[in-house]
Amino acid sequence: MKKFISIIASFLLLLVYLPTDSKASELVNYLKEVNVSVHLATSVTLTANGNYQLSNKDTAEITEIPQGTVLTVKKDSSNVNVTFNGTSLNSVTGFDLQEKISSSTSLVRVSNGITYRGSFFLKPNGSKVEIINILDMEDYLKGVVPSEMPASFHKEALKAQAISARSYAANTLMLTSTAASQVYRGYSGEDARTNAAIKETEGMLVKYNGKPIQTFFFSTSGGRTANVGDVWNSKQEHFPYLVSVDDPYESSPFSNWTESFPAETLLKSFGFTDLSAQIYDITLSKTGANGEVRGVTVKTSAGDKTVTGNESIIRNYFPLNNPQLYNKLQTNWFDIQLNGSASQNLSVQTSSGTSAIGDLKGQKVQTASGEVTLSDSKVSIQTANGVMTNEGTGNITSVTLNGKGWGHRVGMSQYGAKGFAERGWTAEQILTHYFQGTTVSK
Structure with missing residues (x-):
């Protein structure tokens, strides 16, 4: 009997030390979290297709969100307002729509027409609401790689794009969904071919002196990439890996x-x-x-x-x-x-009078050294009043x-990567060519 009472006491003692709120432990933990601003509007709707909860950032109050719930989010004079299923909630600092652990993929469709993985911060931004998508790096890349590079490109080029996009994101605190950082179309943009390239390069980054770098990429170089100091307001010596290199195999409509x-x-x-x-x-x-x-x-x-x-x-x-x-x-x-x-008042004096001419370029003139043909319309002429210089062609x-090329031309050419890949280059070889002196590793 004493043994039984002891077991019961131990069980009760265990209950005392168990967490009283298990909701926090049910949330999905993103191993390498990224934040992407995906939408900004006065009114936003989100359709939650999965396992979610809504957390008020002012009060920490948690509200369960049933499967298929449509949330309408607006900004009034001082609050972010969220309404759904007859419920209306307000918060000055916004709400977190948090993904919970589930046996299936949880998705949210936003009123910009795109469906996303992950969680969301419903953030006030002036008179509007900003939607920030919070998710794991590898899931984020699934919406980036096919949006930045055609999924039909050679797999090694896709792998190079995946590693480059991962490295860029790893060095950026807040991403956008546009070309201002990297084009991101969420779950709606995913493709099985690029998902495979991301999986095969999981965690791999481009590094210089052992540290990840911000890898820039663009569509087409035109045959040679650019030094970062020649196109941006950057000191070249600070970016020894962003130098001009040959791009011999690029075949692009924008070359x-x-x-x-x-x-x-x-x-x-x-x-x-x-x-x-x-x-x-x-x-x-x-x-x-x-x-x-x-x-x-x-x-x-x-x-x-x-x-x-x-x-x-x-x-x-x-x-x-x-x-x-x-x-x-x-x-x-x-x-x-x-x-x-040329200006219509151009004329020359000839033995038979004054004759109008259309352009000085190509005209023959007599000089002290003999007759010469003008190679430009802008000339200097000796007159009784001194040397006069005209303004060139006159009427352009x-x-x-x-x-x-197309783009800033700093870093990796996407069409160039395709050309290298089609000639047997690996993703690592492609990246270390475009980013001189770097290595690729986890």
Whole structure:
């Protein structure tokens, strides 16, 4: 009898020390957590298809969310408001929609039309609600890799993309779902081929001197990648692994391109208020190792303007009506061709009188050294009043840009990786080529 009482006492003592709230232990633990901002709107709906609970960040109050529940999230003057199934909850600092352990995959469909894995922070952001997706790194990559690289690419290229995307994310505190960091389309974007590439490279990172680096990538280099110091405001010596390398096997629709811009578009883009002004000349400052443009000078009848900056700034001065290209020039690696006629008041004195000419370029003139042919429309002429210099072609009606590549061209070319992979290169070989002096390991 004493033994039985002792067993009962031990059992009761055990109960005293058991957790009184087991909900925390039911939550999914993300081994390598990433946070991705996926949606920002005044009103958001989320459909929970899985095992979830809602935690008020002000009060820590927990509310169970039944399977299939539709939550409407709004921001009023001071609170985030969540309504569902006749219930209305408020919190100044927002809510956590937390994934709980389940035998099946839990998913949430957001009103941006995309379904995601993981948990969510329903965060106030000004007058709007920001939805931040919280999930494990490997699950995050499943929504990134096929969104950044076609799943039809060679598997070694997909593996290189997976490792590169993992390394980039590991060095970024808050990710977005756009090309501002990495394109992420959640569970909706997943593909079995890229999921396999992610699994085969699980945990692998690109490292320099043993430390993970932020690996940049882009679509197309145009035959050679860029030094980071030639396209961004970065000190090259701080990034010895982001240097220009050959890209010999790249075959892309963006390897070479041509874009034309009418004079009025450029006048507006460069900030001239008089859109009827004549453009006399446009010159490029090509200071990059491969000829990347870091400055543009526009000479007009309304004055001159010079702009300088990194590749993103330069590309935005040449706007495109093409959302696929993010409505800006493909790269800052280009040459310029000026189109138009010279000012109509150009004329020359001949033995038979005055004759109008369309352009000084190509005209033959007599000098003290003999007859020469002008190679440019901009010339200096000795007159009775001194040396006069004209402004060049006079009336440029449009320009044509001939360029190479698509993207910032720093780091790994995705089409280049495809070309290497098709020629037998492994993912590790591809990455250590694009990121010089690095290694690939867990």
